[in-house]
Amino acid sequence: MFGRLAAQRLNEIRTAFRRTPQASRSFSTALNYHIDSPDNNPDLPWEFNDTNKEKVKEILSFYPSNYKQSAVIPLLDLAQQQNGGWLPVSAMNAVAKVIEVAPIRVYEVATFYTMFNRTKVGKYHLLVCGTTPCMIRGSRGIEEAILKHLGVKRNEVTKDGLFSVGEMECMGCCVNAPMMTVADYSNGSEGYKYNYYEDLTPKRAVEIVEAFRKGEKPQRGTQNPGRINCGPEGGNTTLLGEPKAPPCRDLDACSAE
Amino acid sequence: MGLGLLASRALRSSRIFRNPTNSVLRTIVSTPELNNADAAAATAPAPVPSDRSPVGGARVHFPNPDDVIEVFVDGYPVKIPKGMTVLQACEIAGVDIPRFCYHSRLSIAGNCRMCLVEVEKSPKPVASCAMPALPGMKIKTDTPIAKKAREGVMEFLLMNHPLDCPICDQGGECDLQDQSMAFGSDRGRFTEMKRSVVDKNLGPLVKTVMTRCIQCTRCVRFATEVAGTEDLGMLGRGSGEEIGTYVEKLMTSELSGNVIDICPVGALTSKPFAFKARNWELKGTESIDVTDAVGSNIRIDSRGPEVMRVVPRLNEDINEEWISDKTRFFYDGLKRQRLNDPMIRGADGRFKAVSWRDALAIVAEVMHQIKPEEIVGVAGKLSDAESMMALKDLLNKMGSDNIFCEGNGKQPNADLRSGYIMNTSISGLEKADVFLLVGTQPRVEAAMVNARIRKTVRANNAKVGYIGAAADFNYDHQHLGTDPQTLVEIAEGRHPFSSALKNAKNPVIIVGAGVFDREDKDAVFAAVDTIAKNNNVVRSDWNGLNVLLLNAAQAAALDLGLVPESEKCIDSAKFVYLMGADDVSLDKLPDDAFVVYQGHHGDRGVYRANVILPASAFTEKEGIYENTEGCAQITLPAVPTVGDSRDDWKIIRALSEVAGIGLPYDSLGAIRSRIGTVAPNLLELDERTPATFSTSLRPEVSQKVSSTPFTPAVENFYMTDAITRASKIMAQCSALLRK
Numbered sequence: 001m002f003g004r005l006a007a008q009r010l011n012e013i014r015t016a017f018r019r020t021p022q023a024s025r026s027f028s029t030a031l032n033y034h035i036d037s038p039d040n041n042p043d044l045p046w047e048f049n050d051t052n053k054e055k056v057k058e059i060l061s062f063y064p065s066n067y068k069q070s071a072v073i074p075l076l077d078l079a080q081q082q083n084g085g086w087l088p089v090s091a092m093n094a095v096a097k098v099i100e101v102a103p104i105r106v107y108e109v110a111t112f113y114t115m116f117n118r119t120k121v122g123k124y125h126l127l128v129c130g131t132t133p134c135m136i137r138g139s140r141g142i143e144e145a146i147l148k149h150l151g152v153k154r155n156e157v158t159k160d161g162l163f164s165v166g167e168m169e170c171m172g173c174c175v176n177a178p179m180m181t182v183a184d185y186s187n188g189s190e191g192y193k194y195n196y197y198e199d200l201t202p203k204r205a206v207e208i209v210e211a212f213r214k215g216e217k218p219q220r221g222t223q224n225p226g227r228i229n230c231g232p233e234g235g236n237t238t239l240l241g242e243p244k245a246p247p248c249r250d251l252d253a254c255s256a257e
Numbered sequence: 258m259g260l261g262l263l264a265s266r267a268l269r270s271s272r273i274f275r276n277p278t279n280s281v282l283r284t285i286v287s288t289p290e291l292n293n294a295d296a297a298a299a300t301a302p303a304p305v306p307s308d309r310s311p312v313g314g315a316r317v318h319f320p321n322p323d324d325v326i327e328v329f330v331d332g333y334p335v336k337i338p339k340g341m342t343v344l345q346a347c348e349i350a351g352v353d354i355p356r357f358c359y360h361s362r363l364s365i366a367g368n369c370r371m372c373l374v375e376v377e378k379s380p381k382p383v384a385s386c387a388m389p390a391l392p393g394m395k396i397k398t399d400t401p402i403a404k405k406a407r408e409g410v411m412e413f414l415l416m417n418h419p420l421d422c423p424i425c426d427q428g429g430e431c432d433l434q435d436q437s438m439a440f441g442s443d444r445g446r447f448t449e450m451k452r453s454v455v456d457k458n459l460g461p462l463v464k465t466v467m468t469r470c471i472q473c474t475r476c477v478r479f480a481t482e483v484a485g486t487e488d489l490g491m492l493g494r495g496s497g498e499e500i501g502t503y504v505e506k507l508m509t510s511e512l513s514g515n516v517i518d519i520c521p522v523g524a525l526t527s528k529p530f531a532f533k534a535r536n537w538e539l540k541g542t543e544s545i546d547v548t549d550a551v552g553s554n555i556r557i558d559s560r561g562p563e564v565m566r567v568v569p570r571l572n573e574d575i576n577e578e579w580i581s582d583k584t585r586f587f588y589d590g591l592k593r594q595r596l597n598d599p600m601i602r603g604a605d606g607r608f609k610a611v612s613w614r615d616a617l618a619i620v621a622e623v624m625h626q627i628k629p630e631e632i633v634g635v636a637g638k639l640s641d642a643e644s645m646m647a648l649k650d651l652l653n654k655m656g657s658d659n660i661f662c663e664g665n666g667k668q669p670n671a672d673l674r675s676g677y678i679m680n681t682s683i684s685g686l687e688k689a690d691v692f693l694l695v696g697t698q699p700r701v702e703a704a705m706v707n708a709r710i711r712k713t714v715r716a717n718n719a720k721v722g723y724i725g726a727a728a729d730f731n732y733d734h735q736h737l738g739t740d741p742q743t744l745v746e747i748a749e750g751r752h753p754f755s756s757a758l759k760n761a762k763n764p765v766i767i768v769g770a771g772v773f774d775r776e777d778k779d780a781v782f783a784a785v786d787t788i789a790k791n792n793n794v795v796r797s798d799w800n801g802l803n804v805l806l807l808n809a810a811q812a813a814a815l816d817l818g819l820v821p822e823s824e825k826c827i828d829s830a831k832f833v834y835l836m837g838a839d840d841v842s843l844d845k846l847p848d849d850a851f852v853v854y855q856g857h858h859g860d861r862g863v864y865r866a867n868v869i870l871p872a873s874a875f876t877e878k879e880g881i882y883e884n885t886e887g888c889a890q891i892t893l894p895a896v897p898t899v900g901d902s903r904d905d906w907k908i909i910r911a912l913s914e915v916a917g918i919g920l921p922y923d924s925l926g927a928i929r930s931r932i933g934t935v936a937p938n939l940l941e942l943d944e945r946t947p948a949t950f951s952t953s954l955r956p957e958v959s960q961k962v963s964s965t966p967f968t969p970a971v972e973n974f975y976m977t978d979a980i981t982r983a984s985k986i987m988a989q990c991s992a993l994l995r996k
Contacts, residue, residue, distance in 0.1 A: 032493035034504045042504055089504060102487030107503035111492040
């Protein structure tokens with residue numbers, strides 16, 4: 001009897017720890033394999049445009065001619081910007097052709113790096129930080145609020161093609177957690193913006209989304225009016241006066257002794 | 258409920274809180290001394306120098322005596338050449354290191370971490386496969402630290418492994434299974450959901466269960482480095498990492514079956530063999546492949562009367578440890594379309610099964626009624642040396658000298674052995690730096706030779722020039738031209754490629770056996786000889802002049818002197834003895850000719866036959882085959898014969914008895930001593946016998962080369978002979994994988 005009870009208890013503990021029993025693993029990126037669709041298949045033509053062709057030449061010039069494949073990440077980035085924020089399979093093939101490797105070598109890189117989007121994204125790609133400090137400060141609530149407001153799932157594009165929401169790992173902004181990044185492709189690859197919005201609340205996050213929808217560009221950085229950049233709320237609390245020089249540098253004091 | 262809750266609380270408090278040292282989370286390290294550092298130091302095994310022999314008979318070569326370093330493996334000193342890894346040093350010392358990702362024929366990845374060993378003065382265990390051995394290194398392979406490290410790796414590998422061994426085809430020959438017996442725990446501590454991965458479609462040969470994959474990347478490296486088809490890759494990151502092609506793509510390599518062997522787990526298994534048998538039920542017979550002229554060493558795994566699968570055997574000189582897909586998967590052809598009774602075609606054109614006595618009596622009677630010069634014998638591409646010897650003796654005794662082997666052309670030149678074998682030898686190709694391929698597409702004609710050329714191209718940056726119809730190569734090559742005129746240009750030094758040949762240290766010329774069928778073959782060979790002479794291709798220390806044969810029987814047939822007296826013997830034949838010959842053209846054969854077909858498959862030859870004599874296939878008999886480099890090897894019977902069929906040479910021996918001209922041998926030993934008087938090299942088994950005289954002794958030819966382009970000798974890689982044409986798997990491959 002005790003054995004059965006112990007097993008039951010163990011199960012209880014397990015289910016308590018397991019938040020989402022079914023979809024135990026979800027990744028911030030898309031699938032690791034490609035499924036042909038009308039707007040993303042290898043038969044679609046894709047080429048770098050004329051301005052980017054110059055950039056391709058410039059990027060390639062950074063690397064020795066026998067190590068062209070080193071240019072794969074900058075070229076994929078260029079291709080992604082040209083294509084409005086995502087990489088169709090034909091764009092990866094085009095990159096493979098430029099750097100003279102088998103396409104699979106490019107797919108390997110593109111699937112490894114989560115900032116290469118292999119499915120369509122909106123004009124504003126909202127990336128909510130999901131790493132521990134932001135999670136503790138409520139990033140899940142923010143993501144939930146945005147998803148609910150937009151009526152989409154993660155990595156889905158809204159019907160008007162304006163927004164998509166994804167998850168990102170730490171972007172080094174933990175001091176102002178929680179935060180999200182907005183990759184702004186609304187002005188093409190020339191006016192591409194990649195801005196951080198910090199100190200979010202679910203309400204403020206939805207307001208920012210609405211501002212983007214209206215075509216406004218909300219102020220980047222902390223959204224807490226009481227703070228300046230990453231300074232503390234209500235003004236500085238330390239380093240209020242001119243800092244003293246370290247004692248060993250005080251040569252006058254040294255010589256006086 | 259209340260009671261249960263109380264009880265569980267009591268349990269929890271007693272187990273977790275009151276007695277934290279004796280926790281529920283049982284330690285899974287099976288080395289108790291590790292829990293106590295002092296005890297570990299006390300019980301550490303004292304180095305006992307033992308007389309150990311290298312793992313798997315590994316051989317050590319010291320190219321330069323100065324480059325020898327000494328390391329200590331478990332206290333035992335070993336001398337190894339500089340540049341070897343720690344793992345190789347351990348192997349030479351006789352210590353087998355567990356590994357998953359390391360494979361001696363592939364590049365080093367170092368990502369499975371199973372081969373961790375302790376090295377003195379190293380702060381943590383090192384991955385021995387990727388660590389170069391340094392002089393004086395003290396390597397410890399059986400210390401508690403090394404064992405604990407491997408146990409940790411094994412636990413992580415098993416974390417996401419489905420543990421579905423009972424339904425896994427790799428069960429029983431699985432590296433993960435074997436090594437988990439040594440380093441695995443009987444329970445796991447991982448309570449989360451296991452990862453699952455979508456299966457990939459790699460074609461009709463390789464079955465994938467990607468959830469079992471442990472990401473060793475052996476298959477990716479094999480596809481990239483050996484097979485030369487960069488289709489597989491490692492996609493994604495972290496625990497989402499998976500092997501795949503990203504876009505839907507079949508693995509269109511002629512060597513794709515080898516990924517089944519190199520996969521250490523059951524992620525890539527054989528599709529035709531799936532759920533057919535367990536490996537411990539199979540009887541292995543060490544034999545030789547006859548589907549091409551390479552003579553790859555194979556093991557035929559059979560269960561009862563059925564061949565279940567074919568796997569490669571290691572032979573460094575011929576096929577290393579790979580075999581082609583045709584060799585590996587043609588075996589289901591052995592179960593289809595088999596001839597199992599002697600048959601005679603009646604007046605209505607239908608075959609009727611008869612007894613051996615009747616069938617042989619009819620053949621003997623007809624044979625005696627026909628003029629000797631109208632009797633023709635044709636040996637098929639799968640014939641062994643014994644049966645060809647017997648057939649030649651039978652026909653010679655009947656007074657006919659019209660016997661030949663299909664594929665050798667109308668007027669084969671059997672005078673100089675160096676004129677039809679691969680003089681460089683297959684493993685010798687690795688020393689070459691320039692290749693000139695004349696009318697041959699090694700990728701479809703001899704996949705294993707092609708793998709060697711590719712290996713050489715990768716290792717030495719060897720140049721490859723190719724003359725022939727546009728073809729698919731899996732290495733860099735220059736297509737020089739399509740017809741023999743290009744050859745003449747090179748011979749005369751007018752072609753840009755001649756300078757490459759001239760500057761080469763070890764040039765190799767490979768002429769395809771398809772050239773044997775050309776009208777201007779003598780002129781082509783004369784041009785090749787000129788090129789060889791001008792570029793120092795044949796020297797005392799190097800012979801780069803090669804012929805790449807197509808069929809298993811060809812070399813032995815020419816050694817035994819199966820050369821027809823007349824070029825057009827078929828046109829005037831009244832009696833034709835086809836010994837497994839299905840690809841010989843019988844269009845010009847007179848309608849009233851009597852055709853005997855002796856063979857194991859109801860293939861093309863049977864359509865025209867009057868009498869069928871069922872013979873055994875190469876898996877059912879013992880026979881000598883000589884491969885394209887002149888190495889005689891022997892097949893052994895793996896399964897019993899089908900129906901009433903008999904070995905080829907026995908049928909001919911019996912026929913000679915019925916015909917009243919009894920051949921003077923009654924056993925394999927006797928027929929082999931007869932072979933010894935004609936071609937003694939065929940009896941030197943498993944040893945390559947080089948040709949004695951070079952082709953420079955060839956007589957002058959006045960023939961001029963024509964401008965007809967070289968034609969591909971093999972149309973369909975997957976279907977080249979009677980067995981492969983009967984195979985369903987090969988038919989699927991031809992439909993799906995040919996470009």
